[in-house]
Amino acid sequence: MNTVRPRALICAAREWDKLVAHVCRAYPEEGCGILLGESGDTDGLVYLRMVLPTANGWQVTAERHRRFVIPPQSIIFADRLAARAGWEIIGFYHSHPDQPATPSAFDADATWEGTFTLILSVRARQLADARAWWKSLQQAEFLHTPIMQCD
Numbered sequence: 008m009n010t011v012r013p014r015a016l017i018c019a020a021r022e023w024d025k026l027v028a029h030v031c032r033a034y035p036e037e038g039c040g041i042l043l044g045e046s047g048d049t050d051g052l053v054y055l056r057m058v059l060p061t062a063n064g065w066q067v068t069a070e071r072h073r074r075f076v077i078p079p080q081s082i083i084f085a086d087r088l089a090a091r092a093g094w095e096i097i098g099f100y101h102s103h104p105d106q107p108a109t110p111s112a113f114d115a116d117a118t119w120e121g122t123f124t125l126i127l128s129v130r131a132r133q134l135a136d137a138r139a140w141w142k143s144l145q146q147a148e149f150l151h152t153p154i155m156q157c158d
């Protein structure tokens with residue numbers, strides 16, 4: 008968890024591709040998962056090291072095109088995996104099928120402060136937009152943060 012607003016989210020291309028493939032496959036339901044990584048010591052960058060796709064555990068199947076929940080056992084698993092690798096949970100991702108990549112009121116309630124909420128807009132099973140939103144400890148609103156890819 009970060010207390011200072013990051014300058015950018017840096018994504019390894021291979022993990023990014025995994026994430027995009029997952030949310031396109033989940034369409035027209037929301038796909039979701041967990042982001043593991045680490046913060047640069049002084050550069051203000053957060054590095055996404057591993058994407059962990061999870062099930063959409065929202066109980067009402069007919070609502071999964073606009074609702075998601077990450078199963079708690081997946082978060083526990085991710086937390087242990089991160090600890091072993093020397094990483095942490097840096098955020099969560101989910102898709103917005105046929106909707107913009109901006110946080111909903113529902114997202115605002117579901118987000119951990121000091122982490123990224125990565126939202127992917129998917130239309131016709133293709134990625135239309137991707138935006139990383141960071142929620143600070145001090146401020147309630149989401150702050151848009153650039154996504155950069157690396158090898």
Ligand SMILES: [Zn+2]
Binds near residue numbers: 103
């Ligand atoms: Zn959402």
